[in-house]
Amino acid sequence: xxEVEQDPGPFNVPEGATVAxxxxxxxxxxQSFFWYRQDCRKEPKLLMxxxxxxxxxxxxxxxxxxxxxxISLLIRDSKLSDSATYLCVVTLNQAGTALIFxxxxxxxxxx
Amino acid sequence: ETGVTQSPTHxxxxxxxQVTLRCSSQSGHNTVSWYQQALGQGPQxxxxxxxxxxxxxxxxxxxxxxxxxxxxxxxxxxxxxxxxDSALYLCASSLATGGNYGYTFGSGTxxxxx
Numbered sequence: 749x750x751e752v753e754q755d756p757g758p759f760n761v762p763e764g765a766t767v768a769x770x771x772x773x774x775x776x777x778x779q780s781f782f783w784y785r786q787d788c789r790k791e792p793k794l795l796m797x798x799x800x801x802x803x804x805x806x807x808x809x810x811x812x813x814x815x816x817x818x819i820s821l822l823i824r825d826s827k828l829s830d831s832a833t834y835l836c837v838v839t840l841n842q843a844g845t846a847l848i849f850x851x852x853x854x855x856x857x858x859x
Numbered sequence: 860e861t862g863v864t865q866s867p868t869h870x871x872x873x874x875x876x877q878v879t880l881r882c883s884s885q886s887g888h889n890t891v892s893w894y895q896q897a898l899g900q901g902p903q904x905x906x907x908x909x910x911x912x913x914x915x916x917x918x919x920x921x922x923x924x925x926x927x928x929x930x931x932x933x934x935x936x937x938x939x940x941x942x943x944d945s946a947l948y949l950c951a952s953s954l955a956t957g958g959n960y961g962y963t964f965g966s967g968t969x970x971x972x973x
Contacts, residue, residue, distance in 0.1 A: 752901075790966065791949055791964035791965060791966050791967055792902065792949070792964050793964070794961060794962070835901055835902075845915065846892065846904035846907065846915055846917060847892070847894075847902070847904065847951075847962060848904065849894075849901030849902045849903070850901050851899070851900055851901045852900075852901050
């Protein structure tokens with residue numbers, strides 16, 4: 749079983765749509781959680797951290813359920829510029845901890 | 860403030876050869892991590908360097924090795940290249956170890972092994 753699993757995608761949605769990405773992680777010792785965004789042939793960039801209380805940044809809302817080991821990202825009012833691959837990322841509670849990435853889910857927003 | 864820079868941007872090597880990739884960390888960052896991203900996959904952790912010492916390693920064979928220098932820049936060396944080593948190699952720097960610190964990624968080196 750992969751450490752971080754995401755919806756396979758791709759997601760093709762029209763502008764203005766609401767889209768939700770799901771992610772599960774296998775290691776209950778995972779400590780920190782993030783969503784990264786990666787544009788085609790570019791480096792990953794941090795989109796937002798994810799907290800148990802949930803957090804929102806404009807049109808983006810992230811949720812964490814530690815009991816279910818489940819992370820979600822909701823994008824409201826999708827824009828063309830949201831087209832990218834969204835990577836679910838966790839870290840383990842240890843020194844020298846690595847970012848553990850999911851495979852990514854590709855979003856394509858069309859006009 | 861400069862970001863993370865990697866060189867070269869693209870590289871073509873022959874199977875069995877050796878390659879060295881370079882990374883300059885963001886100003887003020889003392890930790891460098893290296894990742895391998897194969898086509899259609901998420902990045903995979905290779906190793907991390909903190910204050911010139913290896914500080915964590917992923918599931919990669921010993922032919923993947925690295926260095927960190929006093930100025931916190933880093934090198935990734937891969938010996939005996941295999942076709943499956945073809946990937947985007949990403950360097951990420953951070954202020955310290957641990958996932959709670961922000962990581963800044965370089966734009967990567969795209970390695971093709973033929």
